[in-house]
Structure formats: structure tokens, C-alpha cells
Amino acid sequence: DAGVTQSPTHLIKTRGQQVTLRCSPKSGHDTVSWYQQALGQGPQFIFQYYEEEERQRGNFPDRFSGHQFPNYSSELNVNALLLGDSALYLCASSLVTSQETQYFGPGTRLLVL
Amino acid sequence: AQSVAQPEDQVNVAEGNPLTVKCTYSVSGNPYLFWYVQYPNRGLQFLLKYITGDNLVKGSYGFEAEFNKSQTSFHLKKPSALVSDSALYFCAVRDRGRDDKIIFGKGTRLHILP
Numbered sequence: 001d002a003g004v005t006q007s008p009t010h011l012i013k014t015r016g017q018q019v020t021l022r023c024s025p026k027s028g029h030d031t032v033s034w035y036q037q038a039l040g041q042g043p044q045f046i047f048q049y050y051e052e053e054e055r056q057r058g059n060f061p062d063r064f065s066g067h068q069f070p071n072y073s074s075e076l077n078v079n080a081l082l083l084g085d086s087a088l089y090l091c092a093s094s095l096v097t098s099q100e101t102q103y104f105g106p107g108t109r110l111l112v113l
Numbered sequence: 114a115q116s117v118a119q120p121e122d123q124v125n126v127a128e129g130n131p132l133t134v135k136c137t138y139s140v141s142g143n144p145y146l147f148w149y150v151q152y153p154n155r156g157l158q159f160l161l162k163y164i165t166g167d168n169l170v171k172g173s174y175g176f177e178a179e180f181n182k183s184q185t186s187f188h189l190k191k192p193s194a195l196v197s198d199s200a201l202y203f204c205a206v207r208d209r210g211r212d213d214k215i216i217f218g219k220g221t222r223l224h225i226l227p
Contacts (some may be wrong), residue, residue: 004156033215042117042203042217043157056214091155102215104149104156 002027003092004105012111013081021076021108022042025093031055032074033102034066035090043090052095078110086112115140115208126194127226134189134221136204140142145207146187148178150200154165157203165188174198194225 005024009113013019025032031050035043049068068074072093078085088109092102116139126132139146145164149157153164161172168180178189204218 006156013153040219042205042219045214045216048214058214092157101147101159101162103159106156109154 004091004103006089006091006105006108008108009106010047010109010111012113014113015081015083017081017112018077018079019110021078021089021110022073023076023091023093023105024073025091026103029093029095029103030072031094031096032068032072033092033094034074035092036060037088037090037107039087044077048069078092081112083112086110115144115206115214115216117204117206117216117218119202119204119221120218121221123222123224125224125226128196129193132191132198132223132225133195134202134204134223136187136189136218137185138182138187138204138206139185140206140208142208145209145215146178146180147205147207148172148176148187148189149203149205149217151203151220152200160189196225196227199223199225 004026007022033048034046037043046060047057048055052068063079065077088107090107091105094102118137147162148160151157161170163170163180171177174192201220201222203220205215207215
């Protein structure tokens, strides 16, 4: 049973560029949440997707957008990258009917130069 | 608004001694509470959760946590620390009466000294 997978593991971009991060949820899960973890901080909630729609959103600008596909996998897109977007981006999956436990992927480390 | 506080940035414990990592929370309704552990360059691993019922929750790797409603605390404990327990620990809360967002604390780095 595969857990949550994310790709790529590492990414280097320059300011102003755009980036797409990918996540495949744990088998059987239908909900995907994205978090940003800056260095030395706890994860900050970006948004959550279920049934291919954004259910909730944290305090992140519109430069952060996402998508969920029919197979429940998800993408996180960030436009007009800023230096401050450098962080570990974590994907977590869960069942909408049992959301108390989220299972996290290993993350994508994004460095913006 | 919901929030989580982990008052200690770092906790040092000698191997074999009991350990406690503190967490307090604030929600408007009843909480779901979680502990996660993060090893270097890794994602978060689920340790344990409190949903309802017994205030003492047992989790993975011999960890446990006690829910104290009057003190709004959910401290993580282990009777005998191992060097391999050294990692970054995050407490998290979800307000079950409101939305599905899970709010994390800033984390506590646990150092187990051999």
C-alpha cells in the first residue's frame, strides 16, 4: 500500500518564475491538503481539495493555486515566485469522512533564488 | 481563531529518563488534537491523536499524550527516552465544530543525550 508521494523532491527556481508541485494521495484517500513549512516553522495550511474543488483556503495569496484530478492526485502551482516562497511544501491526504488523521508525504523542497 | 502553542523550542533529556513535550491549544469548540514527528529532510509522521473518550492516548513508538480540557493542554510523554527519539515534534489542533483546517504549532526539537 503506497503512502503519499510527492514530486519532485527538490526544485530550484528564480524569482518571477512559476512552479508546479505534484502529489499522489495514499491509496483509498480522496482529500488532499497542501502545507508550506518555512525553515524553523510549523506547517502552514495553504488549501484543501476534495472532489476536484477547493474546499478551504488558508492565508495565502492568489499566486498559490491548485488542482485535483479525477484520480485524487493534486497539483500545487505557485506563480510569480518570491524569495519568501522558499520552503518545504508538504502534501497530506485523508478521507473526507474521516478527516481527523492526515498522512503526509515527504515534501518538495523549493529554493527560490 | 484556533491556535497551538509549544512553549519550548528545545527539550534536552538524558537517555532512559522520562520526557515531556508541552502543548497548549485554543479553539472555540471541541478539539481534535494530534502529535506528529519530523526527522531531518523528511515529511511529518503521525504519532497519536485525541478525538474523544479516554484522556490518555497511546501512540506509536511508546509515546502517549494526556488531554487536559481544563488546562487546554495536550502534552506528549514517554516513560523512557531513546536516542532515536531525537527529532522535531509538532502539536496540531482542529476545531471539530468549525472547519477542516489543522493548525500546527511551531515545533519542539527534542534532543536525547546518550
